[in-house]
Amino acid sequence: MENKAMLQPLGLDIWIVDGPSIQFYKIPFETRMTVIRLQNGDLFLHSPIQYNRELATELETLGRIRHLVSPNWIHYAYISDWAETYPQALAWASPNVRERARKQGVKVRFDRDLQDSADPEWAGDLEQLIVHGSKVHTEVVFFHKRSKVLVLTDLIENMSSKTLPLWIRPLAWAAGILAPNGKMPIDIWFSFSGNRDKLRKALTRMLEWKPETVVLAHGDILRENAPQRLREGFRNLAPCGHGH
Template sequence: MTTGYEPLDTPKPVGEDIWIVDGPAIRFYGMPFSTRATIVRLSDGALWIHSPTKLNDQLADAAAALGPVTHLIAPNWIHYAYVHEWQARFPEALAWAAPGVARRAARNGLPGRFDEDLGQEPPDLWVGEIDQMIVRGSNVHREAVFYHRTSRTLILTDLIENFEKANIPWWMRVILPLVGNLDPDGAMPRDMRFTFRKHRDLLREDLERMIAWAPDRVILAHGRWYETNGTAELRRAFRWALNP
């Protein structure tokens, strides 16, 4: 299944010490979803890998060529499925889990382990290089978001999805405008928005913090990411929450 983001399983430079990896498409709710990981090389040379995509020898060798694989980030309750594959190949790497991830993985019988929890502030291992927080307000979706200071890049997972018409089947082109995540007006899917309905004020506070980071770029897990005008894209995508 093509994704529109070939070549796959290949680190592609985004800025200084940061790469994206476009992975194979998966099926979610019967729909093909492109996948994307982000790799950051920390100042000590260690690799920090966000939402690891499915691993193969090509990708493992390419990652190892960039530095030691040290941190594997499962940023929300959906994006953890391939962490165990990376652990098996790089057993010394630490696996970091957003709230709810470890419990869901255990319930689904997934092999592997999670070593550390992700919190509202970065751990000492990447403090000063990558800022982070757990976005508040949802009774279901607890996503860790990150800001890489050197490259001025915000790293999201599912809070914005931005599927391009050219990369999806015709029937998704009919559905996705209703869901609210079709390029060029990609945003948080409407079913996810509903989970923030009682505490939108908390979401708004966290969005304002992201905007204050003033990112130049915004990387997404699904669809076209924003290589420029990152802060403006944030304001556009979240206008429904910022301007009640």
């Protein structure tokens, strides 16, 4: 398969790599890693995909593999493989991920915890915030200033029907996650029902960053009219200052 596990540039110092799909609730989900080269030459691997030597070699030509980042509680499975190969790298934990890994019997050692604002290691390159408030889902989002790319994980899914088995397509449509109009999955949306104010504040902050592209872990990247697509992706939740 061409282009599998190979870097695709998205902008200055930012790439994506699409990996093999994984089964989650018996549904195949494609995997995607976002790679950012920081100003000091270190690499930030967001949601690392399955380790393979060919990909690792390609990454080494870009810089030193330094940050292995779990952006939410279900995106961590391959961090330990990368950490084993690159012992000098730091593994970053998102909220609730340690508990999830323990429950799943996955051995992974996290070195540091992601906070609500960018760590000094990458504050010059990235903005970040934790989208709190859901009983089901908490996610750390990142904005790469240089390329104006917003990096989301599961807050919006925009899955091409071509990648889904026939029986899943009507379910994906009902859940609101089919491209080209993919949105926040309906279960995540309902889990924020008591905390829409927190979600609204998070959306407002993301729009203030003025993203031009939005990367998603699952499905087609939002490349045009990014602010408008972001609002639609948050199911037309009005940002702060735009009426409630």
